[in-house]
Amino acid sequence: MSEEKLRVISIAHTGVSRAAGRLRYAPFENRDDVDVHLVVPSRWKQFGRSMTADPGGDPGVTTHVLPILFPDAGPFSWYLHVYRGLGRLIRETRPHVIHLWEEPWSFIALQARLLKGDAALVLEVDQNILKRLPPPFETIRGNVLANTAHLLSRSSDATMVAKARGYSGPVSTIGYGVDQQVFKPVPEIGSLAEQPQLTLGYVGRLIEEKGIQDVLEAMAMTSAPVALKLVGEGPYEAALRQRAERLGLTDRLTIMPWSNPEGVATFIRSLDALVLLTHTTPTVKEQFGRVIIEAQACGTPVIGARSGAIPDIVGKGGWIVPERDPRSLAELIAHIHAHPDERHQKAADGLENIRMGFTYDAIADQLHSAWKAAARRG
Structure with a gap:
């Protein structure tokens, strides 16, 4: 031409x-x-x-x-x-x-x-x-x-x-x-002081394939104080509540309905880490995980499973664990809770990941x- x-x-x-x-x-x-x-x-x-x-x-x-x-x-x-x-x-x-x-x-x-x-x-x-x-x-x-x-x-x-x-x-x-006018960090990424409780979160459809149950199982395996907050709706909500009750975690699980993008960004900024632990099946493999870059743009690091594109998207801005492995996740949760300086570095790396490619x-x-x-x- x-x-x-x-x-x-x-x-x-x-x-x-x-x-x-x-x-x-x-x-x-x-x-x-x-x-x-x-x-x-x-x-x-x-x-x-x-x-x-x-x-x-x-x-x-x-x-x-x-x-x-x-x-x-x-x-x-x-x-x-x-x-x-x-x-x-x-x-x-x-x-x-x-x-x-x-x-x-x-x-x-x-x-x-x-x-x-x-x-x-x-x-x-x-x-x-x-x-x-x-x-x-x-x-x-x-x-x-x-x-x-x-x-x-x-x-x-x-x-x-x-x-x-x-x-x-x-x-x-x-x-x-990612819309950086909406998904942006607070002025300071977070305190380096050890926090009394680690707050993990998830945003998306509540379906079995997203692996949220692995987080509950990991929480029951670790002595680190940790809470899980979810934003979303879906057919797996009742099963998640039942599992939390069986594991004695009812008071540490919060499920909230969908919100607008500004509400989602505010929620993500309140977390110590976002989780995306998709299970690969014959019909499901994570294609991208847009919530990963939304979290990183907010200065929140990500814990992802080794599923589909998740490791490549997370990059240095978080941690990767094997699929369907609550024990490995429990060990990581304890490590993250004990090393707030690492959370801070992963958050900074996530922001750089966004700047370079998203x-x-x-x-x-x-x-x-x-x-x-x-x-x-x-």
Whole structure:
């Protein structure tokens, strides 16, 4: 392509919410070499909630709120929806690149592949478990990957899945960004003095696969004073309360309902460490763990399991324990309680981890580099 401004259409159902999916495009407001058009659904259903798209006017992009077909397909709406008016937008915009924040077997990926014309296709993928999909999804995945110019991958496992299903082009790594206007540390990371009680916390769905029960078992194994606070809802809540009662920990377990991002940030800042101990199963492997970077941006270190992408995301900003191993976790809890200086250093390392790879500026750089590379190949 010539030196004209790079035109990009980015398609992302997560962009239905300004706070959830659009903030990472804001840095493009300060770049005069790219013209970004963001396509989002006019309404979306997810985890039982129906959401109406926030209006446009977002910095860095021209937002197109388009109606979708099959908006009520339950959990399959992530893969079955297509956009009305997308073909017209492509003809009017004449993009050099079409970027999809969607999986390659989705109907919207196939729609973009069929309508893209001369545009280069860039895919951003999360799926990190290799499995054969039922018809027609496996055929769609193969067709889309064969016509993809550049892959943006959330993890090495996600790259493996795409390559195993026929992708052979260039790959770049991309993370999630964190809103540093909301998730930010208190002026001082914390006191170095030993505290009478260690407070651990979790934010997310209360399901068995998240391994919260391992924390309760570890608490019962250690003499270190420790409390566990949870923010979230889910089908495993009753089982967690029952386990805490059986272990004599009822007075040290607190479960609170979902909160807005500001409330979550305040909660995270109140913790000595956040825990994410996902259990890997045939159908579950942690793809990223966005709460990890939210915690680190708040100056709170993370205790993670050796599951999926968790160790890579935590980096130096926390500790990693084996999956399903309460005994190892109990030993770590005792160590952390006895070494407040280490908590302080892990918190500082987590803040540096965010600065280096998970700011919205960093994510915009990763997107921009992949788009330019794809346009050159196309």
